[in-house]
Amino acid sequence: xxxxxxxxxxxxxxxxxxxxxxxxxxxxxxxxxxxxxxxxxxxxxxxxxxxxxxxxxxxxxxxxxxxxxxxxxxxxxxxxxxxxxxxxxxxxxxxxxxxxxxxxxxxxxxxxxxxxxxxxxxxxxxxxxxxxxxxxxxxxxxxxxxxxxxxxxxxxxxxxxxxxxxxxxxxxxxxxxxxxxxxxxxxxxxxxxxxxxxxxxxxxxxxxxxxxxxxxxxxxxxxxxxxxxxxxxxxxxxxxxxxxxxxxxxxxxxxxxxxxxxxxxxxxxxxxxxxxxxxxxxxxxxxxxxxxxxxxxxxxxxxxxxxxxxxxxxxxxxxxxxxxxxxxxxxxxxxxxxxxxxxxxxxxxxxxxxxxxxxxxxxxxxxxxxxxxxxxxxxxxxxxx
Amino acid sequence: xxxxxxxxxxxxxxxxxxxxxxxxxxxxxxxxxxxxxxxxxxxxxxxxxxxxxxxxxxxxxxxxxxxxxxxxxxxxxxxxxxxxxxxxxxxxxxxxxxxxxxxxxxxxxxxxxxxxxxxxxxxxxxxxxxxxxxxxxxxxxxxxxxxxxxxxxxxxxxxxxxxxxxxxxxxxxxxxxxxxxxxxxxxxxxxxxxxxxxxxxxxxxxxxxxxxxxxxxxxxxxxxxxxxxxxxxxxxxxxxxxxxxxxxxxxxxxxxxxxxxxxxxxxxxxxxxxxxxxxxxxxxxxxxxxxxxxxxxxxxxxxxxxxxxxxxxxxxxxxxxxxxxxxxxxxxxxxxxxxxxxxxxxxxxxxxxxxxxxxxxxxxxxxxxxxxxxxxxxxxxxxxx
Numbered sequence: 001x002x003x004x005x006x007x008x009x010x011x012x013x014x015x016x017x018x019x020x021x022x023x024x025x026x027x028x029x030x031x032x033x034x035x036x037x038x039x040x041x042x043x044x045x046x047x048x049x050x051x052x053x054x055x056x057x058x059x060x061x062x063x064x065x066x067x068x069x070x071x072x073x074x075x076x077x078x079x080x081x082x083x084x085x086x087x088x089x090x091x092x093x094x095x096x097x098x099x100x101x102x103x104x105x106x107x108x109x110x111x112x113x114x115x116x117x118x119x120x121x122x123x124x125x126x127x128x129x130x131x132x133x134x135x136x137x138x139x140x141x142x143x144x145x146x147x148x149x150x151x152x153x154x155x156x157x158x159x160x161x162x163x164x165x166x167x168x169x170x171x172x173x174x175x176x177x178x179x180x181x182x183x184x185x186x187x188x189x190x191x192x193x194x195x196x197x198x199x200x201x202x203x204x205x206x207x208x209x210x211x212x213x214x215x216x217x218x219x220x221x222x223x224x225x226x227x228x229x230x231x232x233x234x235x236x237x238x239x240x241x242x243x244x245x246x247x248x249x250x251x252x253x254x255x256x257x258x259x260x261x262x263x264x265x266x267x268x269x270x271x272x273x274x275x276x277x278x279x280x281x282x283x284x285x286x287x288x289x290x291x292x293x294x295x296x297x298x299x300x301x302x303x304x305x306x307x308x309x310x311x312x313x314x315x316x317x318x319x320x321x322x323x324x325x326x327x328x329x330x331x332x333x334x335x336x337x338x339x340x341x342x343x344x345x346x347x348x349x350x351x352x353x354x355x356x357x358x359x360x361x362x363x364x365x366x367x368x369x370x371x372x373x374x375x376x377x378x379x380x381x382x383x384x385x
Numbered sequence: 386x387x388x389x390x391x392x393x394x395x396x397x398x399x400x401x402x403x404x405x406x407x408x409x410x411x412x413x414x415x416x417x418x419x420x421x422x423x424x425x426x427x428x429x430x431x432x433x434x435x436x437x438x439x440x441x442x443x444x445x446x447x448x449x450x451x452x453x454x455x456x457x458x459x460x461x462x463x464x465x466x467x468x469x470x471x472x473x474x475x476x477x478x479x480x481x482x483x484x485x486x487x488x489x490x491x492x493x494x495x496x497x498x499x500x501x502x503x504x505x506x507x508x509x510x511x512x513x514x515x516x517x518x519x520x521x522x523x524x525x526x527x528x529x530x531x532x533x534x535x536x537x538x539x540x541x542x543x544x545x546x547x548x549x550x551x552x553x554x555x556x557x558x559x560x561x562x563x564x565x566x567x568x569x570x571x572x573x574x575x576x577x578x579x580x581x582x583x584x585x586x587x588x589x590x591x592x593x594x595x596x597x598x599x600x601x602x603x604x605x606x607x608x609x610x611x612x613x614x615x616x617x618x619x620x621x622x623x624x625x626x627x628x629x630x631x632x633x634x635x636x637x638x639x640x641x642x643x644x645x646x647x648x649x650x651x652x653x654x655x656x657x658x659x660x661x662x663x664x665x666x667x668x669x670x671x672x673x674x675x676x677x678x679x680x681x682x683x684x685x686x687x688x689x690x691x692x693x694x695x696x697x698x699x700x701x702x703x704x705x706x707x708x709x710x711x712x713x714x715x716x717x718x719x720x721x722x723x724x725x726x727x728x729x730x731x732x733x734x735x736x737x738x739x740x741x742x743x744x745x746x747x748x749x750x751x752x753x754x755x756x757x758x759x760x761x762x763x764x765x766x767x768x769x770x
Contacts, residue, residue: 008713008730025410028433031712031730031742048413048435207724285695288725288747303721310670310695310747327416328393336688339592340673345393345416357416362673362695 012070016043190261286314322382397455401428575646671699
């Protein structure tokens with residue numbers, strides 16, 4: 001096919017969750033052919049996307065088949081095994097971010113090692129295999145400490161805050177039995193949690209978003225305020241520089257989210273994700289280019305879009321499932337109460353604690369917006385008001 | 386199924402064009418089940434929507450089958466024949482807007498008659514079947530006059546501006562042969578064209594959008610500036626009141642677009658459309674609730690969303706096909722030149738003059754925004770810069 005008649009490209013996203021669902025929305029506007037590899041026809045993205053291949057995201061055969069009709073492969077999660085990524089690249093698939101890059105998102109030991117080499121501020125940490133190593137570490141850092149599965153995890157969990165050698169022992173024993181590599185980190189005395197997102201294209205173009213405040217409860221992101229209210233300008237710059245440096249050094253293509261701790265002294269790198277991220281859902285309404293469009297532009301090596309905010313402040317709150325599944329009955333009331341709240345539902349079955357959607361409000365006053373977003377999210381969950 | 390466990394509803398849109406495509410994007414966020422009846426698998430909406438039924442939008446059998454798995458039926462065009470709508474309603478389908486209402490959008494004679502009864506300012510007009518009637522009309526109004534097909538039309542055309550009895554004769558003869566009912570209207574000496582959109586729900590709730598300026602060329606909408614720059618406040622109010630009155634009187638459910646002529650004395654009703662409309666594409670970025678989301682909320686009898694603008698000014702320009710089909714090659718340059726321009730492509734084959742997408746820019750200064758939107762649209766079309 002001649003250059004002058006090339007069709008719009010095909011992007012295949014591995015994983016059928018809400019990130020793929022929202023990337024599909026962005027792909028519709030761009031006019032690209034967006035495809036999804038989903039585990040089930042009832043996956044969040046499979047319910048709305050025209051071009052779905054059902055398959056196992058851990059199967060090289062399924063991914064190789066999927067890759068054949070995609071110009072670019074990308075991901076809505078980090079769970080494609082490294083050997084499968086290697087096979088894909090060996091077969092000539094364009095994988096973005098690449099296998100080499102994804103390993104930093106898949107393996108926290110590798111990420112911490114590289115981040116430290118780059119001079120990025122990190123919590124004190126070390127790899128551990130025995131309880132004695134944890135106790136030695138804790139003698140310096142003090143209890144509690146944070147144990148993390150470097151890869152994988154178990155029971156759907158990968159982070160444990162432990163107060164004592166006894167608690168640590170339970171985690172270490174089980175990790176050893178299940179061959180999950182562990183690291184221990186100091187529990188950072190942070191004042192709040194922040195996140196910053198940057199997009200990077202193969203060409204090397206970068207677009208960095210404003211630093212946001214994230215409010216986590218029980219390890220789940222509950223709220224995001226963009227930009228982070230009252231954040232010192234120097235810290236904001238430092239956080240953005242950190243994200244840019246990491247994106248360059250790790251050769252990220254697509255979106256990179258850097259989760260940070262803010263302390264009185266500065267910012268400390270907590271986690272990385274190389275895909276659209278919950279801390280960036282606010283960009284759908286709150287930025288000229290959403291993280292989902294930006295991810296597509298980046299993996300397609302298109303010029304990046306403006307990450308500038310569309311409003312002084314945007315607040316996003318996750319909607320978690322409650323015990324009452326009648327979301328629709330409740331959402332009518334939320335819409336009636338606040339006609340400017342933007343509701344995003346992921347088409348998921350309601351289960352207690354499961355992320356089933358989010359709400360966004362834009363405006364001026366963070367306090368007012370936060371109250372409105374919280375109110376809508378709590379009502380949708382079915383909590384007493 | 387109990388009220389408390391009801392699933393999110395299914396909305397079926399008849400027609401697979403770009404309006405259905407963009408309504409699907411809005412439906413993804415709302416979490417509703419959005420279905421499309423499309424004539425072909427390569428229709429704009431069929432390319433991106435998970436739940437597509439292929440069928441003929443003029444076939445009662447196809448629509449009845451489609452309606453069976455939809456809680457609500459709605460439309461991306463006005464071309465479903467009246468007898469088919471009657472069958473659908475007789476079979477118990479929820480058709481929004483209803484057959485009785487849609488007849489005002491399908492039949493310009495009926496619309497003009499009713500609009501005049503309601504006291505809405507209209508151009509002088511009359512139904513005509515002979516050239517003599519046109520000549521009599523033109524003796525009062527002066528040439529040129531505007532001939533319109535009340536229903537249908539031919540050669541894809543429904544409006545003819547004619548300068549003389551000779552030209553009028555050609556139209557009248559052909560219309561008679563093809564049994565197309567005609568009306569004649571004075572050519573209004575307008576200063577510019579405006580449009581206003583209102584959403585109405587079965588409950589009777591209304592949400593009216595700011596009055597916009599539309600720039601038409603050769604009968605095709607080229608640009609929309611929202612709100613209409615420098616529009617007299619009284620005229621704006623009058624235009625919004627007109628839209629509200631028409632929506633109530635015609636019992637519209639969903640979006641109503643009223644196209645208007647602005648004259649030194651006031652505003653005059655030109656055309657109506659009862660669906661999302663080209664004059665409202667700016668609302669995707671430019672309003673808290675897009676016309677597509679609003680249409681879904683209205684036909685589902687959900688509380689309506691805020692129609693308030695998100696920016697002081699939004700400009701939309703249509704992208705028409707040119708002679709060079711390499712849109713993708715050009716769109717890279719548009720993205721590079723203006724990272725804040727929002728590109729919307731409809732997945733259509735490029736044909737000269739065909740609407741294949743639109744671009745939107747938001748900001749403060751209408752002149753600057755119009756220049757940027759025009760530049761992007763012209764470049765995408767492939768016009769020399």
